[in-house]
Amino acid sequence: MPHRRSAFFVSDRTGITAEAMGSTLLTQFEQEFKRETIPYVDTVEKAEEVVATIRERAGSDHHRPLLFTSIVDPAIRAVFKVDCALSIDFFETFIGQIENELGQKPSLLVGKTHGLVNEERYDYRMAAVNFSLDHDDGVKLKDLEEADVILVGVSRSGKTPTCLYLALQYGIKAANYPLTPEELDCPTLPKMLLPFRQKIFGLTIDPQRLHNIRTERRRDSRYASMDNCRYEVNEAESMFRQHGIPFISTTHKSIEEISTTIMLKAGLTRRF
Amino acid sequence: MPHRRSAFFVSDRTGITAEAMGSTLLTQFEQEFKRETIPYVDTVEKAEEVVATIRERAGSDHHRPLLFTSIVDPAIRAVFKVDCALSIDFFETFIGQIENELGQKPSLLVGKTHGLVNEERYDYRMAAVNFSLDHDDGVKLKDLEEADVILVGVSRSGKTPTCLYLALQYGIKAANYPLTPEELDCPTLPKMLLPFRQKIFGLTIDPQRLHNIRTERRRDSRYASMDNCRYEVNEAESMFRQHGIPFISTTHKSIEEISTTIMLKAGLTRRF
Structure with a gap:
């Protein structure tokens, strides 16, 4: 295969969770990917830049990139709802189920996972x-x-x-x-x-x-x-x-x- | 609240991905959870033991536990489809979408993520x-x-x-x-x-x-x-x-x- 497919791991913080999640899924498929982690995407503007990169890559790769996101803010997540990549939105997929179960709204505060908690x-x-x-x-x-x-x-x-x-x-x-x-x-x-x-x-x-x-x-x-x-x-x-x-x-x-x-x-x- | 809710991170390998994923979601909710990581659940028998633990906990907690799994083998995953917990099955949720996109079957081999690749x-x-x-x-x-x-x-x-x-x-x-x-x-x-x-x-x-x-x-x-x-x-x-x-x-x-x-x-x- 002349062009490898790209995989992007995009996060509003360190990217560690997005990478762990995406890598776990990708190791199930016997092909090599061009992997790229893009951390600290915490504004709509930065997200739009990333989407531009992904769109370019889709063209040069002749394959839709895979996109794994772990982003808290729904407005930033919305930027990644694009057709030029297969978008796996980790937060969007699961947060609602947990919200229902707990009967509690998510705080939508960014960066608590790998942050300095105390x-x-x-x-x-x-x-x-x-x-x-x-x-x-x-x-x-x-x-x-x-x-x-x-x-x-x-x-x-x-x-x-x-x-x-x-x-x-x-x-x-x-x-x-x-x-x-x-x-x-x-x-x-x-x-x-x-x-x-x-x-x-x-x-x-x-x-x-x-x-x-x-x-x-x-x-x-x-x-x-x-x-x-x-x-x-x-x-x-x-x-x-x-x-x-x-x-x-x-x-x-x-x-x-x-x-x-x-x-x-x-x-x-x-x-x- | 007299009883904290339990959160289980269950994996067929190290548990690092299940933990990262689950923790990222849980930090969005302002309450403390009793967290437990159970790694190397790689047989149906071990899975059944874990489910027994979770069921017990559901009773003593007076809350359904949250259950985050990262397990490759569909037969083992099936054991965790239980009503006594809110079950977030990471593999089942995403692997199909990627399979369709790549037009390739997953290998279903366990433990490649944090394994010694070479x-x-x-x-x-x-x-x-x-x-x-x-x-x-x-x-x-x-x-x-x-x-x-x-x-x-x-x-x-x-x-x-x-x-x-x-x-x-x-x-x-x-x-x-x-x-x-x-x-x-x-x-x-x-x-x-x-x-x-x-x-x-x-x-x-x-x-x-x-x-x-x-x-x-x-x-x-x-x-x-x-x-x-x-x-x-x-x-x-x-x-x-x-x-x-x-x-x-x-x-x-x-x-x-x-x-x-x-x-x-x-x-x-x-x-x-």
Whole structure:
């Protein structure tokens, strides 16, 4: 196909919801789209500019673009009722049903979803991010006590990005406990972890994938060698099994999947 | 009102889309909801368990719960067609329209949105996270060259969480350049930044809010004092203005808003 179809995600605020919604639908269709997110479309004038862009694109693509909107103000939404695109209007579709159910009018105030709702929530999130950054290198007993969950695994098994994601998205304080080669040689749980068994979660990874990741960092090192990766992963997994520690493989999972799985299995709930 | 209404976000995968969608709609109504996200509902049996929970809740709440679902498999979706909740079925509502427009059947494969689409994408994201972590403390010339964007601001103006969010969500390499007291005393742009003017973005913050944040970290210090915070913010802002550097205030913004605003104004696009 010479011309890919365009998909626009248009929002009066960040565009995060419009993008999440549109992407979820588009992944169901096996073709590539030219994707464009247009945030902060909060006036009729800006909306008219966007429509002009979409109309142009319809011509050059030889396909009607798909248009996903998440816009609160009905006057701005009305601008996007056009024939030059397939317009999926998220608010218009659902808000009426909820209004009827609740017997309450929507406030029509823009930007509450990803806005700074209150300082307390912001502070929670920051405290969790700082927690995860401050303790990325060496873990202290105090950190383990304060943590909501302690992620344990070999170096480069995915602990750091998962800790950061849990902090940013859910305000969860996740401690990062890397298993050292010495600890892996020994079948017992590291002594420091013993009092916190109930909040430990293990991460594991396919040895081949670990080898590839570590090779990127330190080519031709013992650390990155296939033999050593196989050994470390094997020892870590038997430690988890022996001590009944829940664990998941990060190999074929995104950070979102790893994080939401940990939230579910460790019974954690968002802090804000 | 003695009983709050419940809102359930149910998904066959992470629940991130169902939550984003549902929350966006609910913020339009001025009441508190008991929110619950139930991810990985990927069999009819699990769906039936969830419906049992919802039915129970309908009884104890004395209100019909709101139910937001994002589920690909029509057989599982069918389980949620119940009278005990207001059921907002995101897939069912929109997938048909897109199918007609594209003249293509949906794949009905689960979990492509927040799944690990390919290793290349994962590696992009990791590279950006590592970039932001490796350079959080001191910035080197090489880092500034490699960066997609350089965030400049006084200590605790919001640079670190923004860098991490840009890395995790968009694969953007954002360097973190803290303005030191010495640099603030001098009206010129720090020498190291001169070659990179076109990729600098400034963050500023209300002095009172900065004072509060810094006081949390170092109470009664000169660093946290109201006078010093006022001085630093003032100097930073005049540096930005004098050198035509775009900047935004982080005071009343969430990390999502700060990040998407920078993406938009700096003309950045996601790397995956």
